[in-house]
Amino acid sequence: MKQKENREIIPLPPKKLIVGVVGGSRVEPAIYEEARRVGKGIARAGFLLVCGGMGGVMEAACRGVFEGGGTSIGILPGSRRAEANPYVNIPIATSMSHARNAIIVRTAEIVVAIDGRYGTLSEIALARSMGKRVLGLYSWEDIPGVESFRNADEIIRELKTFAGSYSES
Template sequence: MQQYRPRIAIIGSGTGSKSICKTAYDIGLLLAQHGYEIVCGGLGGAMEAACKGSYDGNGVSIGILPGAELTAANPFVTVPIATGLGNMRNALVVGNAAAVIAVDGEWGTLSEIALAMKTGKTIISIGRWNNLDGVIPVASAKEAIATVIRLFPTHFESN
């Protein structure tokens, strides 16, 4: 029977401050180092930073794109998936993950949080959405990854 690496969605703003992008990068890197795949919207900002972290950690990043062109993916996406669905692709990002980590973000991020809540996914939040009922608030990338490892252990873990 095939064993799949757990996928964790990293959601956040398509444009982000240096601080937000650094946090997203660290999350992507740490997830890769611990044997997790990431799934995200595949564009810029926090998504690109998370994919770069995963890339630097020799991980796999799946970018579920809003448009119909694979070339729209950021350069660090390992597996781009063009959907042509616009913002409706948010359901695919959430649906392909065991858990969701929100790194700040705007309304699109909030829609993904709502979809995750509706489908019973674990939601970990750093920043803006920490005060929402049903999310696990954390203060750092390391704390987010510790939470993922505790809730979704993997035998692929390399550290």
């Protein structure tokens, strides 16, 4: 005689919004601080951060996420997880150099561009070509489709609004 299996239905946890933060690898202290504040706001809102996992804006955002008790994913250019900045929770070594930018942007549901040069520009272009929103803070705001914001607080407010209306497709 077979015993009836007891299968309790366990509700799945809600999916968290994944926010990509892209930007300069070497930044001024004021830019670093704004990126840190963006990261902290991402964590406090319950979102996940994905970035390139290295220095500058990436480190600052990861630091903010760490301070806010959140989770950051670093998509690294090299082959060693140890290359990640010290605040990355989940380092992913790709050995893909700048080609990793496509992974960062594809993973994110919305992208925040802070400062940056041509690597950031490539991430913005990839995001826009994929139909993703790009929120700009001191970064390439004259490009069509980059929505310009003045500070971290405005960015976080917009991310929360986006999260409230976003449905994964």
